Amino acid sequence: MQPSDHRPAAQIPGGAVFPHRHLTGIDGLQPHEIAFLLDEAETWVDANRSHAAPDKRLDGLTQINAFFENSTRTLLSFEIAGKRLGADVVNMHAAQSSVKKGETLIDTAQTLNAMRADVIVIRHMASGAVRLIADRVDCPVLNAGDGRHEHPTQALLDALTIRRRKGSIAGQRVVICGDVLHSRVARSNILALTALAAEVRVCAPSTLMPAAIERMGLTPFTDFDAALVGADVVMMLRVQNERMAGGYIPSSREYRLRYGLTPERLAKLPDALVMHPGPMNRGVEIDSSVADGPQSAITEQVEMGVAVRMACLDVLTRRARGVEGWA
Amino acid sequence: MQPSDHRPAAQIPGGAVFPHRHLTGIDGLQPHEIAFLLDEAETWVDANRSHAAPDKRLDGLTQINAFFENSTRTLLSFEIAGKRLGADVVNMHAAQSSVKKGETLIDTAQTLNAMRADVIVIRHMASGAVRLIADRVDCPVLNAGDGRHEHPTQALLDALTIRRRKGSIAGQRVVICGDVLHSRVARSNILALTALAAEVRVCAPSTLMPAAIERMGLTPFTDFDAALVGADVVMMLRVQNERMAGGYIPSSREYRLRYGLTPERLAKLPDALVMHPGPMNRGVEIDSSVADGPQSAITEQVEMGVAVRMACLDVLTRRARGVEGWA
Amino acid sequence: MQPSDHRPAAQIPGGAVFPHRHLTGIDGLQPHEIAFLLDEAETWVDANRSHAAPDKRLDGLTQINAFFENSTRTLLSFEIAGKRLGADVVNMHAAQSSVKKGETLIDTAQTLNAMRADVIVIRHMASGAVRLIADRVDCPVLNAGDGRHEHPTQALLDALTIRRRKGSIAGQRVVICGDVLHSRVARSNILALTALAAEVRVCAPSTLMPAAIERMGLTPFTDFDAALVGADVVMMLRVQNERMAGGYIPSSREYRLRYGLTPERLAKLPDALVMHPGPMNRGVEIDSSVADGPQSAITEQVEMGVAVRMACLDVLTRRARGVEGWA
Numbered sequence: 011m012q013p014s015d016h017r018p019a020a021q022i023p024g025g026a027v028f029p030h031r032h033l034t035g036i037d038g039l040q041p042h043e044i045a046f047l048l049d050e051a052e053t054w055v056d057a058n059r060s061h062a063a064p065d066k067r068l069d070g071l072t073q074i075n076a077f078f079e080n081s082t083r084t085l086l087s088f089e090i091a092g093k094r095l096g097a098d099v100v101n102m103h104a105a106q107s108s109v110k111k112g113e114t115l116i117d118t119a120q121t122l123n124a125m126r127a128d129v130i131v132i133r134h135m136a137s138g139a140v141r142l143i144a145d146r147v148d149c150p151v152l153n154a155g156d157g158r159h160e161h162p163t164q165a166l167l168d169a170l171t172i173r174r175r176k177g178s179i180a181g182q183r184v185v186i187c188g189d190v191l192h193s194r195v196a197r198s199n200i201l202a203l204t205a206l207a208a209e210v211r212v213c214a215p216s217t218l219m220p221a222a223i224e225r226m227g228l229t230p231f232t233d234f235d236a237a238l239v240g241a242d243v244v245m246m247l248r249v250q251n252e253r254m255a256g257g258y259i260p261s262s263r264e265y266r267l268r269y270g271l272t273p274e275r276l277a278k279l280p281d282a283l284v285m286h287p288g289p290m291n292r293g294v295e296i297d298s299s300v301a302d303g304p305q306s307a308i309t310e311q312v313e314m315g316v317a318v319r320m321a322c323l324d325v326l327t328r329r330a331r332g333v334e335g336w337a
Numbered sequence: 338m339q340p341s342d343h344r345p346a347a348q349i350p351g352g353a354v355f356p357h358r359h360l361t362g363i364d365g366l367q368p369h370e371i372a373f374l375l376d377e378a379e380t381w382v383d384a385n386r387s388h389a390a391p392d393k394r395l396d397g398l399t400q401i402n403a404f405f406e407n408s409t410r411t412l413l414s415f416e417i418a419g420k421r422l423g424a425d426v427v428n429m430h431a432a433q434s435s436v437k438k439g440e441t442l443i444d445t446a447q448t449l450n451a452m453r454a455d456v457i458v459i460r461h462m463a464s465g466a467v468r469l470i471a472d473r474v475d476c477p478v479l480n481a482g483d484g485r486h487e488h489p490t491q492a493l494l495d496a497l498t499i500r501r502r503k504g505s506i507a508g509q510r511v512v513i514c515g516d517v518l519h520s521r522v523a524r525s526n527i528l529a530l531t532a533l534a535a536e537v538r539v540c541a542p543s544t545l546m547p548a549a550i551e552r553m554g555l556t557p558f559t560d561f562d563a564a565l566v567g568a569d570v571v572m573m574l575r576v577q578n579e580r581m582a583g584g585y586i587p588s589s590r591e592y593r594l595r596y597g598l599t600p601e602r603l604a605k606l607p608d609a610l611v612m613h614p615g616p617m618n619r620g621v622e623i624d625s626s627v628a629d630g631p632q633s634a635i636t637e638q639v640e641m642g643v644a645v646r647m648a649c650l651d652v653l654t655r656r657a658r659g660v661e662g663w664a
Numbered sequence: 665m666q667p668s669d670h671r672p673a674a675q676i677p678g679g680a681v682f683p684h685r686h687l688t689g690i691d692g693l694q695p696h697e698i699a700f701l702l703d704e705a706e707t708w709v710d711a712n713r714s715h716a717a718p719d720k721r722l723d724g725l726t727q728i729n730a731f732f733e734n735s736t737r738t739l740l741s742f743e744i745a746g747k748r749l750g751a752d753v754v755n756m757h758a759a760q761s762s763v764k765k766g767e768t769l770i771d772t773a774q775t776l777n778a779m780r781a782d783v784i785v786i787r788h789m790a791s792g793a794v795r796l797i798a799d800r801v802d803c804p805v806l807n808a809g810d811g812r813h814e815h816p817t818q819a820l821l822d823a824l825t826i827r828r829r830k831g832s833i834a835g836q837r838v839v840i841c842g843d844v845l846h847s848r849v850a851r852s853n854i855l856a857l858t859a860l861a862a863e864v865r866v867c868a869p870s871t872l873m874p875a876a877i878e879r880m881g882l883t884p885f886t887d888f889d890a891a892l893v894g895a896d897v898v899m900m901l902r903v904q905n906e907r908m909a910g911g912y913i914p915s916s917r918e919y920r921l922r923y924g925l926t927p928e929r930l931a932k933l934p935d936a937l938v939m940h941p942g943p944m945n946r947g948v949e950i951d952s953s954v955a956d957g958p959q960s961a962i963t964e965q966v967e968m969g970v971a972v973r974m975a976c977l978d979v980l981t982r983r984a985r986g987v988e989g990w991a
Contacts, residue, residue, distance in 0.1 A: 058453045061657065064397030070718030072744055083448060086429055090399055090452055093425035098747035102740055117944060121737060124966035125744055126712045290444060312451035330715065385780045388984065391724030410775060413756055417726055417779055420752035617771060639778035 028325050032144040032151045035160035036201040044202055048170045050321035051314065055170075058094070058317060066096025071128035071327060073097040076118070076143075077154070078134040083288060083312070084154050084163075088131050091319035097128075115139060116146060123147040129327055132156070137194075150326035152319075158192055163322060164287055165198035167314040169206060171307050172243055174314075175283050180207035185237050187213040187269055188247025188295055189258070191220050195287050196247060200226060213237035215269065217258045234269050238279060245285040246271050246295045262294045271296045276305065283307050355652050359471040359478045362487035363528040371529055375497050377648035378641065382497075385421070385644060393423025398455035398654060400424040403445070403470075404481070405461040410615060410639070411481050411490075415458050418646035424455070442466060443473060450474040456654055459483070464521075477653035479646075485519055490649060491614055492525035494641040496533060498634050499570055501641075502610050507534035512564050514540040514596055515574025515622055516585070518547050522614050523574060527553060540564035542596065544585045561596050565606060572612040573598050573622045589621045598623045603632065610634050682979050686798045686805045689814035690855040698859055702824045704975035705968065709824075712748070712971060720750025725782035725981060727751040730772070730797075731808070732788040737942060737966070738808050738817075742785050745973035751782070769793060770800060777801040783981055786810070791848075804980035806973075812846050817976060818941055819852035821968040823860060825961050826897055828968075829937050834861035839891050841867040841923055842901025842949055843912070845874050849941050850901060854880060867891035869923065871912045888923050892933060899939040900925050900949045916948045925950045930959065937961050 027046050036044070057065065073092040077085055085101065092099040102122075115134075119142070122130055129150045132140045137157030144151035155161040173179050184203050190196045190212050203210050204227070212223055213231040223230045231237035238244065249265060259265050266272070270293075271284065284296075284306045292298045301308055354373050363371070384392065400419040404412055412428065419426040429449075442461075446469070449457055456477045459467045464484030471478035482488040500506050511530050517523045517539050530537050531554070539550055540558040550557045558564035565571065576592060586592050593599070597620075598611065611623075611633045619625045628635055681700050690698070711719065727746040731739055739755065746753040756776075769788075773796070776784055783804045786794045791811030798805035809815040827833050838857050844850045844866050857864050858881070866877055867885040877884045885891035892898065903919060913919050920926070924947075925938065938950075938960045946952045955962055 061397070061453075061455070070715070070748075072748065074740070074744075082429060086401070086427060086449075087452060089427050090401075090425065093427065094397075094399065098744065100740060100743050100747065102736060114946065117942065117946075120963050121942065121966050122740075124963040125741060125970050126715075126967065128715070288444065288448065292441065292444075309447050309451040312448050313453065316452050388724070388780075388782070409756060413728070413754060413776075414779060416754050417752065420754065421724075421726065615771070615775065619768065619771075636774050636778040639775050640780065643779050 031326075031329075032153075033162055033322055033326060034141050034144055034151065034153045034156075036162045036165050036198045036205070037160065039202075039205065041205045041207075044166070044169065044205055047166055047318070047321055047325065048173060050325055051166070051170050051317040052174075054317040054320040055174075055314065058313070058320075064094065064096070067324060067331070068092065068095040068097035068128075068327060071097045071331075072126065073099045073129045073131065073323065074102060074122050074125070074127045075099065075131045075154075076102045076122060076133075078132070078139070079155070081133055081155065083315075084133065087312075087315045088152075088154060088319050088323075091316050092323055094316075095320055095323060097323070115142060119143040119146040123149070128330060129323060149330070152322055152326065155194055158194055158197070160198045160201075161194040162198050162202075163315065163318050164195050165202040166322070167311055167318040168199055168245065168285060168287070169202050170314045170318060171285065171311050172203075172208075172283065175307055175310070176242060179203065181209065182242040183209045183211065183240055184243040184245060185211045185213060185231075185241045186245045186247065187234055187237065187271075189218045189250060189253055190214040190223070190247070191218045192250065192253070193247050199245065200228065204228075208243075211237050211241070213269070215259065218253070235275065238275060241279055241282050243283045243285060244271060244276075244279070248287065248289065249291050249295050262291070266294055266297075270294060271300050273297060273299050273303075276300050276303075280305075285311060288312065358653075358656075359480075360489055360649055360653060361468050361471055361478065361480045361483075363489045363492050363525045363532070364487065366529075366532065368532045368534075371493070371496065371532055374493055374645070374648055374652065375500060377652055378493065378497050378644040379501075381644035381647040382501075382641065385640070385647075391421065391423065394651060394658070395419065395422040395424035395455075395654060398424045398658075399453065400426045400456050400458065400650065401429060401449050401452070401454045402426065402458045402481075403429045403449060403460075405459070405466070406482070408460055408482065410642075411460065414639070414642045415479075415481060415646050415650075418643050419456075419650055421643075422647055422650060424650070442469060446470040446473040450476070455657060456650060476657070479649055479653065482521055485521055485524070487525045487528075488521040489525050489529075490642065490645050491522050492529040493649070494638055494645040495526055495572065495612060495614070496529050497641045497645060498612065498638050499530075499535075499610065502634055502637070503569060506530065508536065509569040510536045510538065510567055511570040511572060512538045512540060512558075512568045513572045513574065514561055514564065514598075516545045516577060516580055517541040517550070517574070518545045519577065519580070520574050526572065527555065531555075535570075538564050538568070540596070542586065545580070562602065565602060568606055568609050570610045570612060571598060571603075571606070575614065575616065576618050576622050589618070593621055593624075597621060598627050600624060600626050600630075603627050603630075607632075612638060615639065685980075685983075686807075687816055687976055687980060688795050688798055688805065688807045688810075690816045690819050690852045690859070691814065693856075693859065695859045695861075698820070698823065698856055701820055701972070701975055701979065702827060704979055705820070705824050705971040706828075708971040708974040709968065712967070712974075718748065718750065721978060721985070722746065722749040722751035722782075722981060725751045725985075726780065727753045727783050727785065727977065728756060728776050728779070728781045729753065729785045729808075730756045730776060730787075732786070732793070733809070735787055735809065737969075738787065741966070741969045742806075742808060742973050742977075745970050746783075746785075746977055748970075749974055749977060751977070769796060773797040773800040777803070782984060783977060803984070806976055806980065809848055812848055812851070814852045814855075815848040816852050816856075817969065817972050818849050819856040820976070821965055821972040822853055822899065822939060822941070823856050824968045824972060825939065825965050826857075826862075826937065829961055829964070830896060833857065835863065836896040837863045837865065837894055838897040838899060839865045839867060839885075839895045840899045840901065841888055841891065841925075843872045843904060843907055844868040844877070844901070845872045846904065846907070847901050853899065854882065858882075862897075865891050865895070867923070869913065872907070889929065892929060895933055895936050897937045897939060898925060898930075898933070902941065902943065903945050903949050916945070920948055920951075924948060925954050927951060927953050927957075930954050930957075934959075939965060942966065 133154040137159035140153040140156040458479045460481040464486035467480040467483040785806045787808040791813035794807040794810040
């Protein structure tokens, strides 16, 4: 029997369905804990679509979004998620940050903590920075992307999208293609999808494939067409312009030829789901007709993002809010 | 009989007093629709002045201000308007935008839409960008200024200011002076004031006068003193520094001599109302004693701006909120 | 008898416990008025710690934070304070400001006023800018730091921290060390602590000592070790990198030797409280082991900051809110 990724929260032993204080990564989460977060997010999808009377369960709580690295989508998504739940949401932009005056990350953490934040969302260019802050504050910390390490809410929203469109995650063949080496999105997705019993294939130019990929139990592909055989889901990663300049990739035209999701490639996979974390380089890693076509779940991913973040903000603050079952 | 700019909403056939989904411009609005928005705004002027108990009719709705072009006043005004109505207001600044990563405008529109915004306010440097986004989202879109195209809420606040100070708009002689060629403020004002039966005169240096001005049924003036004869309202446009550098205007000193609203010019118009959309170049297009004098309505324009934006946010979201009369 | 800094508000003659419309500085405040603000802040410390049901007494009020000078901590602190009280908080960042288009400060003030702000918080690089704005608006103005002039909420939070940790302020020997010449923090603290009958000692390199220090009734110290004798509180100021470049300070290494709060220096003062307004230059004006040690009140200062700002926002808006005792 395959591990179920849909076990109801009530069945989880002890009642404490999500025993973690922070969400710094997918690493360390049990499959049923991931599934629990997806189940919770599912309820917010419906609420957001129905524009029902607002459920302000975080009323009076202070959510600080400390973004040391710019991000439109992720910041917007977390901000909307928090405000929909009634939290007082405050953004700290790196551009206006004391970090520029040479303040250490630990001092920033202590400052945010002293202001009595109830939850802190952090994005940082350094791998491990979020963990460092989480260890020094009294409230839950949510990782919104740190260096090459993890981007757990992206993996959760991707998993939720797959589960909704494919019925389940277990057994699905998911191809992740692009700059796997530098991608926290890839890393978190590999961890989440593997935990939920998907069959994950990783495809990248050899210069952009992590050496450790086989140790993660995955077979590396450098030939995109070979990787795509039998794929249920194709998850394209964004090509960073820096990679081009850095000599990892010869040219955007050649990249598209070898690793771009073109209509020709997709034609062989009429049932496959197309995903991209955005923002897209149309005409490089993905063609416009594919991104906008009927197999694309790209805008649904964005929608799931808000729901997943609402679920994470809700679940992580339950203990502090005295919600039952969190003794 | 002149068209009335004050027809009560109840008299409008069909009950659907504002049948448009978006507000992308004044172009396409009927005179009674413009008057309806002004009537609605009027109620918010009183509410804002009395500091009455807040009317949070947008509670639970998400308003995204997507500003691709910087603007302090307009952003502040829309943000205050939305928050006063209880909306969850989220700002997307261009500086932190994925647009910088090469994302297309359409992708941004789809992203904002997927986050289930209830109303989107857009400012963009490209004419027509707002319409492009409006065509791709499920919620109302408000134009906060796009390129040289339109800035409809500015025209509405100007019209409201004139109506309050002069009793009505029909029959008023309004002189608009400055860089008409590049001004969306001028364009939206010409459309609104003409629709409301004002007599609009346009005055500009010949290099800054649109070729199409006569096709709009207006007589172009290059002599400011001739244009001012018998004026009831003098609306000065901001001189953009870029125009100076671009060779359109010889110098700020000469501009003031020929097109500046000086105390000497205003002395001949003791009953005229002085207006400026701000921010002002004091001593260039307008003298300080005029801007701060008793005939100036410049700060009242700012006040009307918040009221007009509250009215537009309220009216455009009525359908989604199920307010009666919007079947 | 020393002046009491703890007189209950009820004892203040006339009932109008804080008769000032604005808080532009500590200068001009009576000792009992300062103590009243500290008493009010004290109640918010407890509320913030208990995460009790939110007290949204500023519901429906508009708070504009107009920051012409970047500041992470102070802006965050004022934003959290206002939101916790239920205000609609709107930030105006200098980077997106019309000031860049040449608008005068007075025009900005009139604009914010016309938008019917209920309270305006201002930070500006020019001394006196806050007073200038306060004179032109109809609502209370709070100084969040202006040039070298004042930073009153910083002085209040420092005073509150001392009062809580030491029991009282009167009679405490407080040593303020660093760039006193350019520091609004030092200036406001000297005024507040002197008013509350502390014994204030000021220590700085001679190039960074104000000439007027003796006229303020203070003895200037250039020898840090001499200044520290018998200190109850040591308040370190931040070394601005500009000062290094400006030739005021030879090197950070030498600065630390002469003016840094090292473990060796602190060892002679086992009961002294260590304070710093942040952000710190660890290893320059203060050593890490001191900043993080048991005598440090640095994170408590940050916490008091939110409480003090909540108190100031509450007290200054009482008149407009019709709270009793403000006829």
